Amino acid sequence: MKQYFVKRLLWMIPILIGISFFAFILINLSPSDPAEVAIRVNEITPTAENVAQMREQLGLDDPFLTRYATWLGNALQGDFGHSYVNNKPVAQEIAKALPPTLYLAGVSLMIIVVVSVGVGVLCAVKEDSLTDKALRGIVFVGTAIPGFWAGILLMWLFAVKLKWLPTSGMTAPGAVILPAVTLALGYISTYVRLIRNTMIQNKRENYVLYGRVRGLSEKTITRHVFKNSLQTSLTALGMSIPKLIAGTVVIENIFAWPGIGRLCVTAIFNRDFPMIQAYVLIMAVLFVFCNLLVDMGSVWIDPRRREA
């Protein structure tokens, strides 16, 4: 296990270097001159002189690899430079926007787990019944509705019509519910289907037959089937965590949630390169780490995978 862990950790180094390189190269792929962008976002009219001055200030005249090495060195120390727009440290801006996103993603994950497990197990137990079909139908429709539309519909129903919840923002009590539900909608059907299908598959396994022969109750059998079906879902769920965090962009805009998604969209519109690079890098690192954690978790559950 330890050896496996060390091997995986070592593998992460080239992956992370590759990612950081791509995040950095973005600046060079863009048709806009970063120096000009930095001037323009502050409502200054670009001239040859101020662009040259800004290029020097941002170190854009240095060779590409020198700039990359400097940026990476600073990034490793948590310094992602300063935003072109408000000149504040990027790390500080991200640190401020990350907690609301983590909170939103966390509540969303709770909803996904509760609903998916509940509906998934029910569907598997009542396989092919009307309840199974109806529940799956509802969940699939919910997933098929685009997030921005679902958000507006939920807001209209629960805020404007029923007056149960506030429309948006983060300050009012219960404000997290609507964005979290909207965010969860897109994932629920995946897990319902995953849990249902794995459980149905497991139900056909020999150990279930053996359990029945032994005279175990249906409740006990379902419990064993559920336990054995969890692994696939846990792996998928693990990978959904970074996806949830990175996927809040639209939801945060609709629900006026001051998170990292909104920060990223604003940065993209303003071509705030230091902010975009930091966002891409942090999200990529998050994906890589979650992937590692999920793998470690599944190896811990099933030692046979270590050899694989």
Added chain:
Amino acid sequence: MKLKKGLAVVMTAVLCAGMFAGCSGASAKSDVSTKEALNYACTKDIRDINPHLYSGEMSAQNMVFEGLTKNEGGEVKPALAESWEISADGLEYTFHLREGVTFTDGAPFNAAAVKLNMDAILGNAERHSWLDMVNEIKENVVVDEHTFKLVLKHPYYPTLVELGLTRPFRFISPNCFVNGTTKEGVSGYIGTGPWVLSEHVDNQYATFTQNETYWGDKTKIKTINWKVMPDSQTILLALQNGEVDLLFGADGDQVDLDSYKKLEDEGAYKTYISEPVASRAILINSNSPITKDIKVREAIEYAVNKENIIQGILNNSEDQADTLLSKDVPYCDIDFKTIAYNQEKAQQLLDEAGWKPGSDGVREKDGQKCEIILSYNSKNAQEGTIATSIQADLAAVGIKMNILGEEKQAFLDRQKTGDFDLQYSLSWGTPYDPQSYVSSWRIPAHGDYQAQVGLEKKQWLDETITKIMIESDDSKRADMYKEVLTYINDQYVYVPISYSKTKAVGIKGLEGVSFNDSQYEIPFEKMYFSN
């Protein structure tokens, strides 16, 4: 399994608790006359409202900071300066400052504070290059405690108007300066205005409270809650839910036209629309391969059906424009040649220019198709819709117009390099028109400059504009404006579309909603609740 079951129950309970808490948080309809706070929704955060920089929301800057003068009802009126005298040569402005005024941190507002602020603005002249005024200031002089003298290099005529603009000539407490200046940021946002910024949470909200020591009439409402809601649909739902009392914005910024019409028709809210403030026009690039021909530009003017745009897209909420600047704008009451929609005339002009109808309906000349691009900032949906109407108009006369909606920065890149055939041009409205708008035509980074570069007399145009700004004789100035605007009109560089208006929607019971001269300001201080 038991553990998991328990966890699920706990999670559900937490969610339900949140929902019930939400019930109590929802607003209830009550007598609005007792309301002490106005909730205003804006798609943008107030950001850094340093009055000497440009990254903050102008309407928020206007709440906290004041200038020596203010522009009201088309006139320059006293603000922090009670009166002033102008020397006979137009080079010296002596301002008598209002006595007894203090910044909200207790610092006195006096000539020394004015000089400190003015020097800080001059110390960052590059940032204010769009405003000629900054380059025209020679010296800031403290005459005595309450007298300040501004010495100019030339008799710059819009001095008093530009001193009243929302930025940069507004005054911040000397205690907020960092290292004796404001260009690298300020340590607080302390002004002399009717409002005090008492709380600001980035990207969430800002709270402005009444300045209890204000020198003028105190605000009638105690608190303004500035709520940040990036999505305009959310703003509308929040209005319906009673979380928001006022929407206010120019050019579809907060309220898009369809929603405005819907709210107006429903009658549940009060809607307000300003007098025409700014000009909306289409720029035709005189330096582009196809549109460099004046006949093609003239043909495009004849081909665009403005009535369709005004009625069909703008729902008659804006006035049709036949000249670039409205006749109400100073120096613009000129009898220009105007062009009325006439497809036949457009076709005739294209024929004369050598563009003959092709087999697919698109005109051709020397094997080249008559195909042009209109680029716009894709964030402005209304501009996209107008573009499709123009596209259909031009197709009817054999010009294929491709529409290119781009992100703001890409759009600006294209504008700066002149890589476009058609683009939108919006003037800044009163009190910036005509001087600041016309003045910006000389700046290469502006679309106007790029579109005019192909004109034979561009150099003369720029030189005359420079002279206008420092011409002390009003009638000579008027003549020069006439020459410049007539030349531009006759060169068909602009297709005037409409004169835009600012719109506002408020709840019933919110009174005193009006418009300042500048479309970028919101006169919250005049608003009050009543039944």
